[in-house]
Amino acid sequence: MEYVIGVDLGTSAVKVLLVDRSGQVRGEWTESYPLHQPHSGYSEQRPDDWVEKTIVALRRVWETAGVSPESIVGLSFSGQMHGLVLLDGDGNVVRNAILWNDTRTTKECREIEEKAGAEALLSIAKNRALEGFTLPKLLWVKNHEPHLYERARVFLLPKDYVRFRLTGHIAMDVSDAAGTLLLDIKTKTWSETIARAVGVDLSLCPPLVEATAFVGTLRPDVAERTGLPSSVNVFAGGADNACGAVGAGILAEGRMMSSIGTSGVVLAYEQSGEKDFAGHVHYFNHAEPDAYYIMGVTLAAGYSFDWWKRTFAEAAPIAEIVKRAAESPIGANGLLFTPYLVGERTPYADADIRGSFIGIDSAQTKWDFARAVMEGITFSLNESVEIIKASGKTIDSVVSIGGGAKSAEWLQIQADIFGLPVEKLKNEQGPGLGAAMIAACGVGWFDSLKQCADAFKQVESVVEPRPDAVAKYKELFSIYREIYPHTKELAKRLKAFRP
Ligand SMILES: Nc1ncnc2c1ncn2[C@@H]1O[C@H](COP(=O)(O)OP(=O)(O)O)[C@@H](O)[C@H]1O
Numbered sequence: 001m002e003y004v005i006g007v008d009l010g011t012s013a014v015k016v017l018l019v020d021r022s023g024q025v026r027g028e029w030t031e032s033y034p035l036h037q038p039h040s041g042y043s044e045q046r047p048d049d050w051v052e053k054t055i056v057a058l059r060r061v062w063e064t065a066g067v068s069p070e071s072i073v074g075l076s077f078s079g080q081m082h083g084l085v086l087l088d089g090d091g092n093v094v095r096n097a098i099l100w101n102d103t104r105t106t107k108e109c110r111e112i113e114e115k116a117g118a119e120a121l122l123s124i125a126k127n128r129a130l131e132g133f134t135l136p137k138l139l140w141v142k143n144h145e146p147h148l149y150e151r152a153r154v155f156l157l158p159k160d161y162v163r164f165r166l167t168g169h170i171a172m173d174v175s176d177a178a179g180t181l182l183l184d185i186k187t188k189t190w191s192e193t194i195a196r197a198v199g200v201d202l203s204l205c206p207p208l209v210e211a212t213a214f215v216g217t218l219r220p221d222v223a224e225r226t227g228l229p230s231s232v233n234v235f236a237g238g239a240d241n242a243c244g245a246v247g248a249g250i251l252a253e254g255r256m257m258s259s260i261g262t263s264g265v266v267l268a269y270e271q272s273g274e275k276d277f278a279g280h281v282h283y284f285n286h287a288e289p290d291a292y293y294i295m296g297v298t299l300a301a302g303y304s305f306d307w308w309k310r311t312f313a314e315a316a317p318i319a320e321i322v323k324r325a326a327e328s329p330i331g332a333n334g335l336l337f338t339p340y341l342v343g344e345r346t347p348y349a350d351a352d353i354r355g356s357f358i359g360i361d362s363a364q365t366k367w368d369f370a371r372a373v374m375e376g377i378t379f380s381l382n383e384s385v386e387i388i389k390a391s392g393k394t395i396d397s398v399v400s401i402g403g404g405a406k407s408a409e410w411l412q413i414q415a416d417i418f419g420l421p422v423e424k425l426k427n428e429q430g431p432g433l434g435a436a437m438i439a440a441c442g443v444g445w446f447d448s449l450k451q452c453a454d455a456f457k458q459v460e461s462v463v464e465p466r467p468d469a470v471a472k473y474k475e476l477f478s479i480y481r482e483i484y485p486h487t488k489e490l491a492k493r494l495k496a497f498r499p
């Protein structure tokens, strides 16, 4: 029996999956690492933590599954997007990585728009300048830490850095490069026009490869530490949302996915790179060559849920919180929550907005608050569902992935708020499975990602929307939508009081 490995470098943890030829997950191992948030709006991680934890997980996954490491033939990656890793000429990290959910770069976004022009950004990079993207982070380092910027010789994204440390090869895949704001997404080349306009030297950009490309084999020291043969074929891998989409079979028009991980994402397949969504949604290259996707992002989805648990119900297991929250009625006895704990991206690109509970009543319990948090996160995702529907796509159902898909109650809330059937996958493993599928195609088990998805994807159940719940949520959603305009200015004035 042969196996491939999918490494998903998430924000909370690295998850490593061991997958056989039939798509069954035969082993999994997770290692978590900390997030550093020294100020409000800042979010960093140590790239070395990712590497060390990935190496541990790569060993533990085959040891605990009881398989021979010699039977592992391929490996690929999925990674949290946009994070800036700067390396000096010797390949050493120059500073901590600045992550996708770090929003310190509002000024740099305006600088990019001014210098490159909002229209040029939309026609070349197909996206607006948003705080989370990589180019604003690069400019932030240039503006605030010029001595570190001077030392930098190349920038990488999180999983590209881990791949570099595992194989010794520097490369960035196109699906992740699309999230830098420096890629011409139609020609799949670095944009000289944008780089020149904002004053970034193109020599900082690494060589580009497709997500499916073979990049090399394991370095001997890594092979020794992981116990894997150094002959394991390593394939580039892709952005976590692109890989999540591959794992969920979002490889044809009309397919949509919702993901509740640390972030929340609603994503739809797009065949063409020629459309203009006017920056209302992110528009990126897919992990499948010559395909695209559009998506909306809620910055704090599972992150809001974790914050609530940590702050108000630390000792309670997640399953208990979800069960008690489900006992609260639709609308949580008159309580609404907006999940803007670290600012927001879609539909409000606003780094200063913060969350709120509206309608607090003395009769409510903490479980009403838990329900309001789950509903508020889902309302936020629904803003993206609405934008994608309004773009003219016909969507019949949604595949749900990520931690949020693990609970039946949250799947029902999604079906009722989206007003669409929600598919739960058997063996739901999120983007790690997509990464393993890239490796499975790379080693020749399948001719295409689509063929692999047809073989691997198994729908466990479909949760149908309930008409009475859909009607109630429609009414609640219209109230939810009014919270942002009413709290926008208040949140700005409170900024001075934040840590
Ligand atoms: N059983 C569960 N029910 C609902 N939500 C869950 C459950 N388990 C985990 N989560 C949520 O999922 C999130 C983690 O999802 P995951 O896809 O693993 O994240 P990431 O890839 O960002 O590290 C957590 O923030 C948590 O809030």
Ligand SMILES: O=C(CO)[C@@H](O)[C@H](O)COP(=O)(O)O
Residues within 6 Å of the ligand: 010, 011, 012, 079, 080, 081, 082, 100, 101, 132, 179, 240, 241, 261, 262, 263, 264, 265, 282, 297
């Ligand atoms: O910024 C984005 C997408 O644009 C995020 O979706 C990151 O890619 C992190 O994802 P998770 O850790 O939540 O999976």
